[in-house]
Amino acid sequence: MTHRGSRVLHVGSLSRVEGEGSLHLRIRGEEVAEARLAIFEPPRFFEAFLRGRSYTEPPDITSRICGICPVAYQLSACRAIEDACGVTVDGQLAALRRLMYCGEWIESHTLHVHLLHAPDFHGCANVVELARSRRADVERGLRLKQAGNAIIELLGGRAVHPVNVRLGGFHRVPSRSELRPLEEQLRRAREDAALTVRWVAGFDFPEAGCDHDLLALAEPDRYAVESGTPTVMPAPHTAGLPATSRRALPTRTFGVREFGDHVVERQVPHSTALHARLDGRRHLTGPLARYAISGRLLSPIALQAAQDAGLGDPRQGVVCRNPYRSIVVRAVEVLHAVDEALRLIDAYEPPPRPYVDVPPRAGTGHGATEAPRGLLHHRYTLDAEGTVTDAVLVPPTAQNQDAIEEDLRRTVQEHLRSGEPTDAELTALCERAVRNHDPCISCSTHFLDLTVDRAAHSD
Amino acid sequence: MNAEPRRRPRLAVWKFASCDGCQLTLLDCEDELLGLAEQVEIAHFLEASSASAPGPYDLSLVEGSVTTAQDVERVHHIRAVSRRLVTIGACATAGGVQALRNYADVAEFQAAVYARPDYVATLATSTPISAHVPVDFELRGCPVDRRQLLEVITAHLAGRRPAVPAHSVCFECKQRGTVCVTVAHGTPCLGPVTHAGCGAVCPTFGRGCYGCFGPSDSTNFPAFVPLLRRDGMDTLDVVRVLRTFNTAAPEFDAASRKELER
Ligand code: SF4
Numbered sequence: 001m002t003h004r005g006s007r008v009l010h011v012g013s014l015s016r017v018e019g020e021g022s023l024h025l026r027i028r029g030e031e032v033a034e035a036r037l038a039i040f041e042p043p044r045f046f047e048a049f050l051r052g053r054s055y056t057e058p059p060d061i062t063s064r065i066c067g068i069c070p071v072a073y074q075l076s077a078c079r080a081i082e083d084a085c086g087v088t089v090d091g092q093l094a095a096l097r098r099l100m101y102c103g104e105w106i107e108s109h110t111l112h113v114h115l116l117h118a119p120d121f122h123g124c125a126n127v128v129e130l131a132r133s134r135r136a137d138v139e140r141g142l143r144l145k146q147a148g149n150a151i152i153e154l155l156g157g158r159a160v161h162p163v164n165v166r167l168g169g170f171h172r173v174p175s176r177s178e179l180r181p182l183e184e185q186l187r188r189a190r191e192d193a194a195l196t197v198r199w200v201a202g203f204d205f206p207e208a209g210c211d212h213d214l215l216a217l218a219e220p221d222r223y224a225v226e227s228g229t230p231t232v233m234p235a236p237h238t239a240g241l242p243a244t245s246r247r248a249l250p251t252r253t254f255g256v257r258e259f260g261d262h263v264v265e266r267q268v269p270h271s272t273a274l275h276a277r278l279d280g281r282r283h284l285t286g287p288l289a290r291y292a293i294s295g296r297l298l299s300p301i302a303l304q305a306a307q308d309a310g311l312g313d314p315r316q317g318v319v320c321r322n323p324y325r326s327i328v329v330r331a332v333e334v335l336h337a338v339d340e341a342l343r344l345i346d347a348y349e350p351p352p353r354p355y356v357d358v359p360p361r362a363g364t365g366h367g368a369t370e371a372p373r374g375l376l377h378h379r380y381t382l383d384a385e386g387t388v389t390d391a392v393l394v395p396p397t398a399q400n401q402d403a404i405e406e407d408l409r410r411t412v413q414e415h416l417r418s419g420e421p422t423d424a425e426l427t428a429l430c431e432r433a434v435r436n437h438d439p440c441i442s443c444s445t446h447f448l449d450l451t452v453d454r455a456a457h458s459d
Numbered sequence: 460m461n462a463e464p465r466r467r468p469r470l471a472v473w474k475f476a477s478c479d480g481c482q483l484t485l486l487d488c489e490d491e492l493l494g495l496a497e498q499v500e501i502a503h504f505l506e507a508s509s510a511s512a513p514g515p516y517d518l519s520l521v522e523g524s525v526t527t528a529q530d531v532e533r534v535h536h537i538r539a540v541s542r543r544l545v546t547i548g549a550c551a552t553a554g555g556v557q558a559l560r561n562y563a564d565v566a567e568f569q570a571a572v573y574a575r576p577d578y579v580a581t582l583a584t585s586t587p588i589s590a591h592v593p594v595d596f597e598l599r600g601c602p603v604d605r606r607q608l609l610e611v612i613t614a615h616l617a618g619r620r621p622a623v624p625a626h627s628v629c630f631e632c633k634q635r636g637t638v639c640v641t642v643a644h645g646t647p648c649l650g651p652v653t654h655a656g657c658g659a660v661c662p663t664f665g666r667g668c669y670g671c672f673g674p675s676d677s678t679n680f681p682a683f684v685p686l687l688r689r690d691g692m693d694t695l696d697v698v699r700v701l702r703t704f705n706t707a708a709p710e711f712d713a714a715s716r717k718e719l720e721r
C-alpha cells in the first residue's frame with residue numbers, strides 16, 4: 001500500500017470502540033490530504049419509525065439506540081416529551097434521575113477507561129492481556145463498573161435498557177432502606193475511583209492540543225448531568241492562542257429550544273455520517289468540554305484529585321485541551337459521580353408518588369442531557385393525542401466527528417514531519433486518537449453506510 | 460469430542476445491526492470475565508480487543524440483525540468458520556427494533572432521515588440470523604440476561620444443551636413471589652405470551668411486561684388479546700406493543716397482523 005510520496009491507509013474495522021467504524025487516510029508527500037472516521041454502522045431508522053408511536057414509548061425505544069448509554073437516551077427522551085407537554089419533573093424524582101445517570105457515568109466511563117482505553121497506554125490488545133501485568137488495576141476497574149451497574153439495576157431493574165423509567169418519573173421508587181446497601185458499595189467505589197485517577201494520571205501522555213469549540217450543558221451551581229443550558233467555550237485560535245493553550249475563554253449560551261438553530265447536521269457526500277457543526281464551526285462535546293466549562297463545580301474530592309492528577313485548577317481558569325488526557329478527566333468524572341451518588345442517597349426522601357402525570361398535548365419539546373460521551377439532544381413533535389409526528393435525535397458522536405477527524409489529521413501530520421511512520425504505526429496512532437473520544441458509533445440514529453473511496457488506491 | 464482436549468476453545472463475538480447491549484452484557488459479567496478469559500481464547504471480539512485471530516472458532520456469539528447486502532455475505536462466512544453459532548438477543552434472533560422497517564417503505568424511511576438517501580445502502584428488511592444460516596441456539600432478550608448468557612457459554616463449552624427455560628414470564632413472577640400486575644391492578648401485561656429469562660423484571664417494578672424477550676414457546680393469542688383489551692388497550696396499542704423489539708418474531712408478527720384485520 002505504501003508508495004513513494006503518496007499512500008492510502010484504510011483501517012477496515014476500528015477495535016475497542018462501541019459500534020463499527022473504519023478509518024481512511026490519504027497522504028500526499030508530507031501532507032495529509034484526507035483523514036476520515038467512517039462509520040459503517042448500518043442505519044437503523046429510529047427517527048423514521050418513532051413517527052406514529054405513542055408519546056409514552058420513546059424512552060424505551062430510543063434506549064435501544066445504544067446499549068452503553070441507555071439511561072442518557074431514556075432521560076433525554078423523557079425531558080423532551082415532558083417539555084412538549086409542559087411538565088417539569090423536580091424534587092426527589094429529579095434527584096433519582098440524577099442518581100441513575102451517575103450510575104451510567106460510572107459504568108460507561110469505567111468501561112472505557114479500563115477495558116477500552118487503558119490497554120493503549122500499556123501496549124496491550126485488550127483488558128485480558130492488561131490484567132496479566134496489572135491485575136489489581138483491572139480488578140479495581142471491574143469492581144467500580146459493578147458499582148455503577150448496581151445503581152442502575154437498583155433503580156432501573158437491569159443494567160442494559162432499564163425498565164423502570166417512564167414519563168414523569170418512575171414506575172416504582174425505592175424506599176430509603178432499599179438504597180442503603182448501595183452506600184457501602186459506593187464508599188468502596190469512592191476509594192477505587194480515587195485510586196483510578198491516580199493510576200491513569202501516571203500514564204505517558206503525548207503532547208497534544210485541540211482547538212475545537214467546546215460545547216456542554218452547564219448549570220449555575222453544579223456539574224451538569226441530566227439537565228442544563230448549552231454553553232460554548234470558543235477555540236483558542238479565535239483568541240490568537242495555540243491549540244495547546246490551557247486558558248479558559250469566555251463562554252456563551254443558548255436555550256435548549258434553540259439547539260437546532262445552532263447545531264446543524266449536514267450530510268457529507270462520500271462520507272459516512274451526518275456531521276453536525278456548531279454555528280458553522282467544528283466542535284467537541286464530552287468530558288474535555290464539560291471539564292472546561294463546569295470543572296470548578298466538581299465535588300471537592302474530585303476537584304482535588306483533578307489537580308493532583310495534573311489537570312490544573314479549573315477555578316483558576318485552567319482547561320485541559322489534550323485529547324489523550326481525556327482518560328484522566330473521565331476518571332475524575334467517575335469520582336465525582338460516585339461522590340454525587342452518595343450525596344443524593346444521603347439526602348433521599350421517597351417522593352409521595354413515583355411519577356407526575358404527563359397529559360399529552362400538541363407541540364414540540366426539546367431535551368438535552370450529558371451522556372458520558374457528550375451532549376445528547378432530542379426533539380419531538382406531538383399531536384393532541386400524544387402521537388409522535390416528528391423526531392430528531394442528535395447524538396454526541398455526530399457532533400464530535402469533525403473534531404475527531406481534525407485530531408486524526410493533526411496527529412498524523414505531526415508524525416509525518418517527525419519521521420517515517422509505517423502503516424502499522426499510523427494505524428495504532430489513529431486508533432488511539434479515535435479512542436480518546438470514546439466515540440459511540442452505535443448511536444447510528446442517522447449514520448450512513450460507508451462507501452470506500454476505492455479510486456484512491458490507484459494514486 | 461476434540462482431538463486436542465487441552466486446547467482452549469476459541470470464542471468469537473460478532474456484531475450486525477444492533478445497539479451493542481448484548482455484547483456489553485458479556486463485559487458486564489465483572490465477576491466472571493477474567494475467569495472466563497482463562498478458559499477460552501477470545502479470538503475475535505472487536506469491541507473488547509484490537510487483536511483478532513482468524514477462524515475456525517469453536518463458538519461464535521452473534522449480535523444484531525441482517526440489514527445490508529454485505530451482512531448477508533458476512534453471516535455466511537461466520538457460519539462457515541464457526542463450529543457452533545449462537546445468536547444473542549432480540550436483534551439476532553428476531554430482527555430487533557430495526558425490523559420495524561419491514562412494515563414500511565424503506566425508501567420513504569431513508570428520505571425522512573437523510574437529505575441524500577441515495578448515499579445509503581441498505582436492505583428493505585431487517586432479518587434474524589436464522590433467516591440466512593442454520594443457528595445452533597438462540598438466546599432471547601433485549602438485552603440478553605447476564606446469567607443466561609453465562610449459562611449458554613459454559614454449556615456450549617461443556618458440550619451440553621443450555622438450561623434455558625422456554626416457559627413464560629408468568630412462571631418467573633410466581634417463582635419470585637411477585638403479585639400479578641394484571642390480576643391485582645388491571646395493568647396490561649405481555650407476561651403470559653413472553654419468553655422467560657429476565658426474572659420478571661417489569662412486574663416486580665409494578666409495570667406490565669412489554670415483551671422484550673419475544674414469544675414464549677406456547678402462545679395463545681386468541682385467548683390472550685381479549686385480556687389486553689379488558690385492561691384498556693385498543694387495537695393500535697396491541698399492534699404497537701407486539702411490534703417493538705421482537706416485531707419479526709413470527710408469533711408476534713402474526714398476532715399483530717390479525718389485530719389489524721379486525
Ligand atoms: S437485542 Fe436489544 S440489547 Fe441486544 S443488541 Fe439488539 S437492541 Fe441491543
Ligand code: SF4
Nearest residue numbers: 657661668669670671
Ligand atoms: S418483564 Fe417482559 S418486558 Fe420486562 S424485562 Fe422481562 S421480558 Fe422484558
